[in-house]
Amino acid sequence: MVEEIHVSIRRLPGAEDIPLPVYMTEQAAGMDLCAAVETDTEIPPGAWKLIPTGLAIALPDGFEAEVRPRSGLALKYGVTLVNSPGTIDADYRGEIMLVVINHGRKPFTVKRRDRLAQIVVHRVCRVIWDSGFEGASTARGKGGFGHTD
Numbered sequence: 474m475v476e477e478i479h480v481s482i483r484r485l486p487g488a489e490d491i492p493l494p495v496y497m498t499e500q501a502a503g504m505d506l507c508a509a510v511e512t513d514t515e516i517p518p519g520a521w522k523l524i525p526t527g528l529a530i531a532l533p534d535g536f537e538a539e540v541r542p543r544s545g546l547a548l549k550y551g552v553t554l555v556n557s558p559g560t561i562d563a564d565y566r567g568e569i570m571l572v573v574i575n576h577g578r579k580p581f582t583v584k585r586r587d588r589l590a591q592i593v594v595h596r597v598c599r600v601i602w603d604s605g606f607e608g609a610s611t612a613r614g615k616g617g618f619g620h621t622d
Contacts, residue, residue, distance in 0.1 A: 480594065481531040485568055487511075488527025490585075494592055503541060503591030506569065514583040521555050521574035524583055532563040532594065539593045540571065546589065551577030554590055563597070 484491055487509075494504030508514075509527030516522050532538060539558035546552040555572040571590050575581045583589065613620070 478533060483529050485527050485529060491527040503593045505588040506590045506592055508583050508585060508587045508589050510583055510585050516573060516575040516581045518575055518578055521572055524571040524573050524589060526569045528569050529566060531566060534563050535597055536563055537561060537595055537597050541591050543591055550581050552581050
């Protein structure tokens with residue numbers, strides 16, 4: 474059974490036409506975030522731009538949201554997010570913004586209401602560090618990059 478939580482969301486002034494995030498399929502983990510640009514915004518190859526969503530959320534204590542790229546945009550256009558995943562902490566109340574980068578070979582135009590990213594909400598664990606590392610040994614040990622090749 475999937476846990477459900479209530480999260481407050483609001484459209485910011487000027488974003489009344491921007492769709493709220495919704496799950497596109499019954500078992501989807503993420504909900505699409507749309508662009509709230511005022512006019513078409515071109516992102517040249519190799520460049521990135523900050524794109525507004527027109528949305529702000531109030532996550533409950535003990536939760537965070539991750540903003541992730543959409544795989545279809547990456548495959549079709551080479552477009553993704555610079556900071557992926559981006560983290561929205563429970564105490565953040567500002568607008569959700571997307572740092573969109575164009576790794577493609579052609580300019581990419583962002584239009585109002587384009588689905589550019591997805592948002593996934595998770596529980597958060599708080600870490601209490603115990604100083605003095607004395608972890609049990611493992612078969613892997615200190616094996617790092619490429620240790621299984």
